[in-house]
Amino acid sequence: MLREYQMIIGKDKLKVTFVCPPENLSGGNRVVAIYADQLTRRGCEVVVVTAKPTSLSLRERLRSLVGRRASLPRHLEKERSYYRNASFKVHRINHAGPINDADLPDADVLIATWWETAEWVWAASGSKGVKLHFMQDYETWGAGDGNVARVDASVALPIPKIVIAQWVADLLEKRWAQTPIALVPNSVETDLFFAPPRGKQSIPTVGFAYRTMRNKGCDIIVSAIERARKLQPNLRVMAFGLERPVSSIPLPRCTQYYFRIEDEKLRNVYAACDAWLFGTRVEGFGLPLLEAMACRTPVIGTPAGAASTLIRQGGGILVDLEDDAGMCTAILRVAMMADAEWRAMSDAAYGTAHTYTWCDAAEKFEAALRQAVAGEKSFLAP
Numbered sequence: 569m570l571r572e573y574q575m576i577i578g579k580d581k582l583k584v585t586f587v588c589p590p591e592n593l594s595g596g597n598r599v600v601a602i603y604a605d606q607l608t609r610r611g612c613e614v615v616v617v618t619a620k621p622t623s624l625s626l627r628e629r630l631r632s633l634v635g636r637r638a639s640l641p642r643h644l645e646k647e648r649s650y651y652r653n654a655s656f657k658v659h660r661i662n663h664a665g666p667i668n669d670a671d672l673p674d675a676d677v678l679i680a681t682w683w684e685t686a687e688w689v690w691a692a693s694g695s696k697g698v699k700l701h702f703m704q705d706y707e708t709w710g711a712g713d714g715n716v717a718r719v720d721a722s723v724a725l726p727i728p729k730i731v732i733a734q735w736v737a738d739l740l741e742k743r744w745a746q747t748p749i750a751l752v753p754n755s756v757e758t759d760l761f762f763a764p765p766r767g768k769q770s771i772p773t774v775g776f777a778y779r780t781m782r783n784k785g786c787d788i789i790v791s792a793i794e795r796a797r798k799l800q801p802n803l804r805v806m807a808f809g810l811e812r813p814v815s816s817i818p819l820p821r822c823t824q825y826y827f828r829i830e831d832e833k834l835r836n837v838y839a840a841c842d843a844w845l846f847g848t849r850v851e852g853f854g855l856p857l858l859e860a861m862a863c864r865t866p867v868i869g870t871p872a873g874a875a876s877t878l879i880r881q882g883g884g885i886l887v888d889l890e891d892d893a894g895m896c897t898a899i900l901r902v903a904m905m906a907d908a909e910w911r912a913m914s915d916a917a918y919g920t921a922h923t924y925t926w927c928d929a930a931e932k933f934e935a936a937l938r939q940a941v942a943g944e945k946s947f948l949a950p
Contacts, residue, residue: 582612582937583675585697587667587685590621591649591660593810595855596704599732599754600681601650603702606930614656615673619665648828672696677937683707686722698940701727703736703748705852709783730936732853733874750936753874755926756858760831763839763863768910771804772903775841775865777856778809778819785847785870785890786817792845792895793820800903806837838863842910843902848872849889862921866913868898883917 584607586600604614651658661671666688672678678697680686686701703723711719724744731737731748740746776789797803797820805819808826813819826837838844844860844867851873858878860867867884869875870891879886885901887894902910 582607582677582934582941583673583697584612584614584677584679584937585672585675586614586616586679586681586702587672587689588616588618589665589682589685590619591651593648593650596681596852598650598855599704599853600702601654602757602926603930603933604656605654606926607934608656610930610934612934613675615659615675616651616654616656617659617661617667617671618651619667620661620663622664666691669693669696676941680727683711683719683722686725686727687718690722690725690727699727700749700937700940701725701729703729703731703740706736706739709781709850728940730933734877735873736852749940750932752929752932752936753877753924754853754855754858755924755929756855756862756921757926758862758922761835761838761859761862761921763835763865765911766839766864766914768905768907769842771802772800772899773804773806773841774843774845774868774899774902775806775808775837775860776845776847778807778811778813778817778825780811780814780817783848783850785849785872788847788849788870788890788892788895789845790817790820791892792847792899795892795896796899796903799900803899803903806841808834808837834859835863838865841865843868843884843899845895845899846870846872846875847895848875851875858921861917864914864918866902866910866917868895868902878920881916881920881923883913883920 586604588597588600591597600616604616608614661667665684669692672692674695675697678689678692678699680689680701689699708716708719729740729746729748730750730752732752732754734751737748737751740748774793779786793803793805805823807819807823808829810828813825819825829837838860844856844865846854846857846867846869848854848870849872854873854875857867857869857875861883867879868887869879869884870887870889876886885898887898
């Protein structure tokens with residue numbers, strides 16, 4: 569079927585527009601930037617359009633101060649933007665959303681990347697491209713007070729969807745009777761995240777990504793670590809994050825914390841650990857899973873995002889959601905492993921991270937775009 573679509577439209581340069589929320593250092597924006605770069609390398613003409621950030625309200629500033637919605641200052645967000653020095657065009661509009669026709673170039677494909685941008689894409693005229701929704705999560709957590717119904721309404725829009733994980737596809741089928749046009753799992757930047765083979769350390773070490781958002785489950789991770797230390801007092805802990813630790817979710821004592829660490833140095837944190845902890849309650853995919861695995865670090869994680877699929881390939885231990893006791897048991901199991909057993913798990917993690925590349929993902933992503941364009945052209949043909 570795909571070959572037939574390609575015969576209809578050939579291999580002409582595809583004009584692609586990604587419609588994005590205000591810039592931030594989220595995993596979702598990182599994935600968009602990777603696809604924009606990969607598609608550009610494949611000969612597509614790509615434009616990323618981002619809305620201007622809105623000013624924080626007093627209430628939002630107070631939330632940030634107490635750690636519920638901590639984030640980088642705006643100037644630092646831009647300084648470390650995933651769109652900085654990009655190979656593709658970036659159009660930062662001079663007003664807050666919604667993004668409208670005047671902000672968008674004419675293109676072949678117009679892609680929403682967040683629930684709110686799906687509303688904007690739906691309202692765009694046909695000249696802006698065939699409409700698609702790149703759905704990386706069910707984003708009720710980012711809807712704000714009272715906006716869950718709007719999220720559901722945006723997902724319900726009859727826009728073809730590309731998803732990143734099986735659970736998102738299943739949700740669409742169950743809740744909205746929609747079948748995605750493609751499921752394209754995320755990959756990992758192996759030029760950034762890598763490590764040579766190693767053995768288990770004499771001092772057991774675990775690490776995690778620190779986040780204050782409840783969905784990320786850091787409270788479960790902290791509790792599991794404190795439990796484990798009662799039986800393994802010398803357990804060493806490392807963590808990184810974009811937020812200052814807060815009293816409601818304190819770091820475990822003596823944690824080596826790396827605040828706003830650069831990606832080029834982050835691999836050293838992953839590689840210094842015997843296990844990476846992933847306690848998330850709700851997740852779209854979970855890029856740190858593959859980043860840790862690419863650095864030969866097994867993952868102890870909950871079945872959120874892509875964790876079930878990835879960990880079941882042998883590179884870690886799957887634990888139940890919100891089960892700090894189960895995570896504690898897994899930490900102690902890794903701490904007591906023989907070196908040969910740990911090396912086998914480390915090799916399995918590394919193998920999992922290297923079974924699928926961003927180049928593979930971009931090929932599937934572009935194929936889905938061309939399929940959508942070909943289908944639209946076929947529908948419009950006399």
